[in-house]
Structure formats: C-alpha cells, structure tokens
Amino acid sequence: MRSLKKTRRVQVILLAAVALALATAIIGYAMRDGINYFRSPSQVLSEPPAPNEVFRIGGLVEPDSLVRGESETVRFNVTDGGASVPVTYTGILPDLFEEGQGMVGQGRWTGERFEAVEILAKHDESYMPKEVIDALEEQGVYRAPDAAAAAD
Template sequence: MKSRHKRLALIGAGLALLALAAWLISSAFQKNLVFSVTPTEMLSQPQSGRSVRMGGLVEKGSLRRNGDGVTVDFIITDLAQSVPVRYSGILPDLFKEGKGAVVQGKLEGGVFVATEVLAKHDENYMPPDAARALKQAAEAKEKK
C-alpha cells in the first residue's frame, strides 16, 4: 500500500471514530434531557413516556398523606390549570402549601407521578416558566 493510501485510511478511521464519539455524546445527552413545563402546558401537550419537570404553586388544602406514611398526594397549579401529583418519599423541609415547588416525573393516567420534589429555597425563587404562567393567569383574572 502506498503512503498516500495509508494516510487516507488513517484519516478515514479518525473521522469514523470522531463521528462515533459525537453520536455517543449526543445519545447520552438526549437520554438525560429533562423539559420544564407548567401545569397548563402539561395538560395541553402531555409528554407521554418522557420525564419532565413541572413547576408551579402547591394548591392550598390539597396536601393529603396516604396511610402508608410515605406517599403523598397534592396539586400543582399555575392559577390557570391544576395537575394532581403523587409522590412516594420524604418531602423537603421547605415544602408547604401555597409555596412554589418543582416536581420531576411522568404523567400517568391524569396523575403526575413524581420521582423528585424540589421546594423553593428563598422568597424570590420560582421556575421561570411557572413565574410567567402565574403572571399571565393573574393578569387574565384581573381582566375578568
């Protein structure tokens, strides 16, 4: 084989390895990608089978602890739409009704089954999409 052919073979093999590495990185990124939605977006465009984060306020009076002591049901709202949430695990200390929260999980049969619950960490915290939705809902209520 001539040196020119060897060089072309090495360049071809290098490009193939580079393409394989790029594909593996892209594949890993897609598997770990989590979208953030509001309750209104969740109900209008359900993300079937995909893990998403949903942010909003915990509706007052909606927190119910089940008999097993670990599973809780509550409602997340953006003041326009509400989505029931079921979570099995220990809730964060800052989790309270009427306060902001972000839940991660999947919508199954009209109930959002959460695998993780994050509570607001200071007075100003609110997921950007949830803050925007709350502002729009408040403006819509004022117009009525």
Template sequence: MKGLKKQRRIQIIVLAVVAMVASFAAFYIAAPNALQYFRSPTEVTENPPPPSETFRIGGLVEEGSLVRGQGAEISFRVTDGNGIVPVSYTGLLPDLFGEGEGVVATGKLVDGTFVATEILAKHDETYMPKEVIDALKEQGMYVEPDAAAATN
C-alpha cells in the same frame, strides 16, 4: 507534495467530525434526562404528553391539596392558575416544600396523574425557577416580590 497535504487535511477533517459525533453520542447516552422539557400545568392539561415521556412540570402547590399517605407517599396538585395537575411522589421532600409555594417536579404523566421521581422547591423566600415564573406570568398569577412587599 500537494497531494500529501490535501490528503492530510481531509484526514484531519474526517477525524474532527468523528470526534464530534462520538462526543455528542457519549453525552446523549450518559445524560438522557438533561434533555427534558419543562411544561406548565396548562400545557399538560391541554396537550398531555405520552406516558413514556419524562418531563418537568412547575407551578405552585395548590392550597389544601397536600395529602400525606403511608410512609413517604405524598400527593398534591400543581397549578399555574389555569391548569391543575395532580402529582404523586414517594420520597423525602425538600424542607421548603409546602402549599402555596413554587415547585418543579420531574417525572411522567400516568393516567392523568404526574408521577414524580424528583421534587425541587425554591431555596429561599424570594427565589422561584424562571420557567415557573414565566408560566405563572402567562396566567397572570405572578406578582413581583418587591410589588408584593410594597402592598403589605
């Protein structure tokens, strides 16, 4: 009887391990873009990733860098105060996208230009993604919204 209990316990453990491996594999195959890294413009200029790597870049849209091309083509530069990365994008932009505003873009670095497949902009006047805030704080460019309002 003890041998049967031990055998049943081993079967349950093996089944649990197989189920966990299968669920991880299904997640990894179904959502490969969920495991993207965030990089600041400084990180991208100092240590450029390979052209095959999809990642997110965030910072502020540099003032005076926004250029609209043919149709839905647009180019601009993203900065964190230290590094500047040119970005090209084809598609519709969020309504709140603009120069001097926070942005997060998903795409790949091709020949020194970040080719974006998705552009996200902040959704109101006070929100900025945490990764962008952290990158701007590292460069000394971020001012807390309450502090900025107090100086005006």
C-alpha cells in the same frame, strides 16, 4: 496538479470534520435519557407526554389540596393559574414545602396524575425556578417581588 502537502491538509480537515460529527452524535445519543424537559400544568393537560417520558412539572402548590396519607405518600395539586394537575409523591417532602408556594417535581405522567420521584421546593423567600416564574407570568398570576415593591 495539487501538491502532496495540499492533499494531506484536505484529508486531515475532512477526517477532523467526520470525527467531530461522530463525537457530536455519540454525545447526543448518550444524553438522550439525561435530558428532562420542563412543562407547566397547562402544557401537560393540553399536550400529554408519553407514559414513559420523564419530565419536570412546576407551579404553585394549590391551597387546600395537600393530603397526607398514613404512609409516606402525599397527594396535592400543582397549578399555574390556568390548569391544575394532581400529583402523588412517596417520600419525605422538603422542609419548606407548603401550600401556595413554588415547587418543581420530576417524574412521569400516568394519564390521570403526575407521579413524582423527586420534589424540589423554594429555598428562601425570594427563590422560584425560572421556568415556574415564566409559566406563571404567562398566566398573569405572578408578579416579581421587585415589581410589586416598585408598584407600592
């Protein structure tokens, strides 16, 4: 027969395990709206996300695609070398935003275009988000600055 001390210890361990599982479930449920997945333009076109899903798209701003309207609405295409996605953004673009440079936008896919609510641009000559670099390397478009300097 088990002693009372051993039975209490088992009960405390089981209670702690249940509390840990419950806390993990509550945290996961609370974070479900705060998680934004990253997608490249090729992924967006091959597997379109749900219309209400907020996600991030990244790549290079396609040359000669930037169109500024009379209002604050801007249209451009973002590419990863394999596909190009039209983007609209209403607001003031970052100062370093320009064609041919890396960008990450957060927003929703409408089925025709990506409607961004936030645009992030590179902050110096060597920065590009890791997800964008990975997507561009997969397409064979991007070479790291260190690798380009070593090849010369």
